[in-house]
Amino acid sequence: MQGKKFFLGTLSTLMVLTALAKDYSVERFGAKKDGISLNSAVIQGAIDYIHENGGGRLVFEEGKYLTGTIFLKSNVTLHLEKGAVLLGSVNPFDYEKNKYIGWTSMIFAIKQDNIGITGQGMIDGRGARTANNMVANIQKGLVSDPLKYDRPNETNRPQNIYFRECTNVRITGITLKNPASWNQTYDQCKNLYVDSITVDSKNYWNNDGIDVVDCDSVIIKNSYFDAADDVICFKSHDPAKICQNVIVDNCTGRSSANGLKFGTVSRGGFRNFKVTNLKIVDTYRSAITFAAVDGGLVENIEVDGVRSINTGNVIYLRIGDRWSNGKQPYMKNIRISNVYAEVPATKPDAGYSYEGPIEDLPRNISPASIVGLPQYKIQGVTLKNIEIVYPGGGNPHYAKRGLSEKELESIPEMPAAYPEFSQFKELPAWGFYVRHATGIRFDNIVLRAKESDYRPAIVFDDVQKASFNKIRVEEPGAKGKKQLFLHHTTRTK
Amino acid sequence: MRVLQLLLVIALFPLCAAAKDYNASLFGILSDGVTNNTRSIQKAIDFIHEKGGGRLVFYVGRYITGAVQLRSNVTIKLEEGAVLVGAASVYEYRSSGTIRAIISADGQQHIGISGKGVIEGNGRAVTASAAALQKNGYLHQKDLAKPALMGFTNCSDIKIDSVNLWNGCGKAQVFDRCTDVVVERVNISSKQEPGAGGIRLSGSGNVRIRDSFIDVPERPRIEGRNNNQSVQVDRTIDPSGKLLSVSE
Numbered sequence: 001m002q003g004k005k006f007f008l009g010t011l012s013t014l015m016v017l018t019a020l021a022k023d024y025s026v027e028r029f030g031a032k033k034d035g036i037s038l039n040s041a042v043i044q045g046a047i048d049y050i051h052e053n054g055g056g057r058l059v060f061e062e063g064k065y066l067t068g069t070i071f072l073k074s075n076v077t078l079h080l081e082k083g084a085v086l087l088g089s090v091n092p093f094d095y096e097k098n099k100y101i102g103w104t105s106m107i108f109a110i111k112q113d114n115i116g117i118t119g120q121g122m123i124d125g126r127g128a129r130t131a132n133n134m135v136a137n138i139q140k141g142l143v144s145d146p147l148k149y150d151r152p153n154e155t156n157r158p159q160n161i162y163f164r165e166c167t168n169v170r171i172t173g174i175t176l177k178n179p180a181s182w183n184q185t186y187d188q189c190k191n192l193y194v195d196s197i198t199v200d201s202k203n204y205w206n207n208d209g210i211d212v213v214d215c216d217s218v219i220i221k222n223s224y225f226d227a228a229d230d231v232i233c234f235k236s237h238d239p240a241k242i243c244q245n246v247i248v249d250n251c252t253g254r255s256s257a258n259g260l261k262f263g264t265v266s267r268g269g270f271r272n273f274k275v276t277n278l279k280i281v282d283t284y285r286s287a288i289t290f291a292a293v294d295g296g297l298v299e300n301i302e303v304d305g306v307r308s309i310n311t312g313n314v315i316y317l318r319i320g321d322r323w324s325n326g327k328q329p330y331m332k333n334i335r336i337s338n339v340y341a342e343v344p345a346t347k348p349d350a351g352y353s354y355e356g357p358i359e360d361l362p363r364n365i366s367p368a369s370i371v372g373l374p375q376y377k378i379q380g381v382t383l384k385n386i387e388i389v390y391p392g393g394g395n396p397h398y399a400k401r402g403l404s405e406k407e408l409e410s411i412p413e414m415p416a417a418y419p420e421f422s423q424f425k426e427l428p429a430w431g432f433y434v435r436h437a438t439g440i441r442f443d444n445i446v447l448r449a450k451e452s453d454y455r456p457a458i459v460f461d462d463v464q465k466a467s468f469n470k471i472r473v474e475e476p477g478a479k480g481k482k483q484l485f486l487h488h489t490t491r492t493k
Numbered sequence: 494m495r496v497l498q499l500l501l502v503i504a505l506f507p508l509c510a511a512a513k514d515y516n517a518s519l520f521g522i523l524s525d526g527v528t529n530n531t532r533s534i535q536k537a538i539d540f541i542h543e544k545g546g547g548r549l550v551f552y553v554g555r556y557i558t559g560a561v562q563l564r565s566n567v568t569i570k571l572e573e574g575a576v577l578v579g580a581a582s583v584y585e586y587r588s589s590g591t592i593r594a595i596i597s598a599d600g601q602q603h604i605g606i607s608g609k610g611v612i613e614g615n616g617r618a619v620t621a622s623a624a625a626l627q628k629n630g631y632l633h634q635k636d637l638a639k640p641a642l643m644g645f646t647n648c649s650d651i652k653i654d655s656v657n658l659w660n661g662c663g664k665a666q667v668f669d670r671c672t673d674v675v676v677e678r679v680n681i682s683s684k685q686e687p688g689a690g691g692i693r694l695s696g697s698g699n700v701r702i703r704d705s706f707i708d709v710p711e712r713p714r715i716e717g718r719n720n721n722q723s724v725q726v727d728r729t730i731d732p733s734g735k736l737l738s739v740s741e
Binding site: 028029030036037038041042044045046048049052068091093094133137140142 | 519520521527528529531532533535536540559580581582583584585587588622625626629631633636
C-alpha cells in the first residue's frame with residue numbers, strides 16, 4: 001500500500017508539528033466556561049491571535065463553553081480536554097451561513113492548513129433546540145425558508161464542523177454530539193485524518209455521522225458513530241472533483257439510514273477506497289450503499305470485513321441517472337469480502353429518535369441488490385465469503401413479484417429516483433437481486449432464510465459474465481427448490 | 494366613496510408600516526442580563542431596515558450586547574428601565590463599524606436612539622478585559638481603542654434623545670462626517686474609567702445639542718471646534734451647572 005506509507009509519513013510530520021506547537025489556555029483570552037456566557041467573539045479572538053503568532057493549540061479545560069460560529073485558521077488546533085464541552089448556542093442568529101460554502105456551521109475552516117480538533121472533550125451542538133427555535137423564527141416571518149417537510153432547509157441549520165479546501169486536518173479523540181443538520185463535513189480537503197472519535201448525532205433530521213465530500217487522502221479509523229442519517233458518508237458535489245485515496249478501518253456505525261454510503265450526491269465520483277473491519281448495527285437501510293446517480297464514477301473499491309447485525313439491508317449498489325447533466329456514470333471494480341450479516345424481520349432502528357421513514361410498501365424483506373441501468377451496467381463486482389441470515393417469510397398474498405418475463409420486466413428502471421434498497425418495492429429474490437450488470441462474481445456465498453419464502457434466493461436479470469462458486473442456500477422446507485434464477489444472463493467459468 | 498377611502502387606506506398603509514414598532518422579544522432578544530444578544534439585535538436591526546424601517550423597542554430589563562451596527566430608518570427605542578449593557582470582552586467590539594462602539598453606523602440615514610433607558614458601557618469590565626489580555630501578552634493593536642457608547646461615520650439625519658449614557662470607557666458619542674444631527678435630553682455619566690469622555694464631533698455639519706448633561710472624569714466637553722460646520726449647543730451643562738459649548 002503505497003498510499004498507506006504516504007499517510008503514515010504525513011501523520012508523523014503532523015505529530016512532530018503538534019508536539020512543537022505552543023499551548024494557549026482559552027480562559028486566558030477571557031473565555032467563560034459557565035455554559036451561559038457566549039464565547040464566540042473571545043474564541044475567535046484567541047484563534048486569530050494564535051494564527052498570527054506562529055500557531056499552536058487553543059486548549060479548553062473542563063467546563064462548558066457556549067459558542068456560536070467560529071472560524072478555525074491555519075496552524076491552530078482546538079484541543080478539548082476531557083470534560084471540556086464546546087456548547088452550541090441555541091439561538092440560530094448566533095450562527096453564520098457562510099456565503100462561499102452556502103452552509104451553516106458552528107466551526108468553519110475555509111482554505112486553511114494544518115488545523116485540527118483534538119482531545120477527549122466534546123462538541124455538543126444542541127441542534128434540536130436550535131432547529132426548533134429556527135422553525136419559530138420562520139413561522140414568525142423573521143427568516144424565509146421553504147420549510148420543506150416542515151423543517152428548515154439543511155443548509156440553514158448549523159452543523160458542528162464544516163471544513164472546506166483545507167489541507168492536513170486532524171480530528172482525534174473528540175465526541176461530536178447533536179448538530180442541527182449534518183454533523184461534520186470535510187469538503188475538498190486533502191490529508192484528512194480522523195481517529196478515535198465518537199459521534200452521537202440523532203437529535204434532528206439529517207443528522208449524519210461524518211460527510212467527506214470530494215476529498216483526497218483520507219483516513220477514518222477506530223471511531224464510533226450513532227446517527228439518525230447516514231453514518232460514514234462520502235459525497236461528490238462537484239462534477240470536476242472526486243473523493244479518492246480513502247482508508248476506513250475499524251469503525252462501528254448505527255443509523256436510521258445507511259452505514260457506509262457513497263452519494264447520494266455523486267457528481268464527480270469515488271475512487272481507490274479500502275474499507276476494513278466495518279461493523280454496522282441496528283441500521284434501518286443498507287450497511288453498504290454505493291450510488292452513482294449523478295454522472296459520477298465508482299471505481300477500485302475494496303471492502304474487507306463487515307459485520308452487519310440487525311440491519312435492514314446489507315449491500316446496495318446502484319447506478320442511476322438523476323442529475324448527470326450529460327456525464328456518463330459508471331461503477332466498476334468493486335470487491336466486497338468477508339461479510340457476516342443478519343437482516344431482521346422487524347424494524348431495525350425501532351426506538352431510536354428520528355427513526356427512518358416507513359416507505360415503499362407493500363414489500364416483503366428486500367434482498368441485497370446490485371442494480372444498474374440498461375445503458376449503464378455495473379461492471380466487475382466480486383463478492384467473496386459472504387454469509388447473510390434473512391428472516392424469510394415472504395408472503396405472495398402481501399406482495400408478489402414472480403419470475404415470468406412479464407413480471408421481471410415490470411420492475412421499473414427508476415433512473416431519476418432517489419437510490420434506496422427499497423425503491424423497487426417487491427423484488428423477486430429474498431437474498432440477492434442483480435440487474436443490468438457485467439462481470440459479477442459470487443464466490444463462497446451462504447444465504448440462510450429462517451422461514452420459507454415464496455421467492456428464490458438469487459435472481460440475476462440482464463447480467464453478462466456472471467460466475468458462481470460455492471453458493472449455499474438454506475431455507476426451511478425448500479428441498480429441491482431452484483434457488484438461483486438467471487434471466488437473460490450469461491455465465492463464465 | 495367607501496371604495497375611495499379603502500384605496501386611500503391601502504395607499505397609506507406602506508407609510509404606516511415604515512414607522513412600525515418591533516418588540517425585542519420578537520427576535521428572541523432576552524432581557525435576562527446574562528444572554529449575549531449581539532447577533533439577535535443585529536438581526537433585528539437588519540430585518541427592520543429591510544422591511545422599510547421602524548423602531549426596535551426594548552422594555553425593562555438588562556440586555557447584554559457586543560457591537561451592533563445601526564442601519565437606515567431604524568431607531569432603537571429604550572423604554573424606561575431598559576438597559577443595553579456592553580459585553581465585557583474587547584473582542585465583542587470587533588463587529589463594530591468604522592468607529593469602535595456598542596452602537597455604530599457607517600453611511601446610514603435617518604437613524605436614532607431614543608427613550609429613557611440606559612446604555613451601560615460596562616467600561617470597567619471592558620477595561621479589565623483589555624488589561625488581562627495585555628498582561629498575558631495577547632492584546633492586539635486593533636483592540637486597543639476603547640469602544641465608544643455610540644459612534645457614527647458618514648451618517649445623516651441622526652436623532653439621539655432622552656437616553657442615559659453610562660459608564661463608557663471611551664467617548665459617549667462620536668459623530669464623524671455626519672450631518673443633520675440632533676442630540677437632546679441626553680445624560681452622560683461615565684465616572685468609573687479615567688479615560689471616559691463626552692461628545693466628539695469631527696467633519697460634521699448642522700449639529701444641534703441641547704438640554705443635555707455631561708459628567709465624565711476628563712473635562713466634560715463637546716470636542717470639535719475646528720473642523721465642523723454649524724454646530725449649536727444649547728442649555729447643556731456639566732456637573733457644576735456650567736454651560737458647555739464646543740471646545741477643541
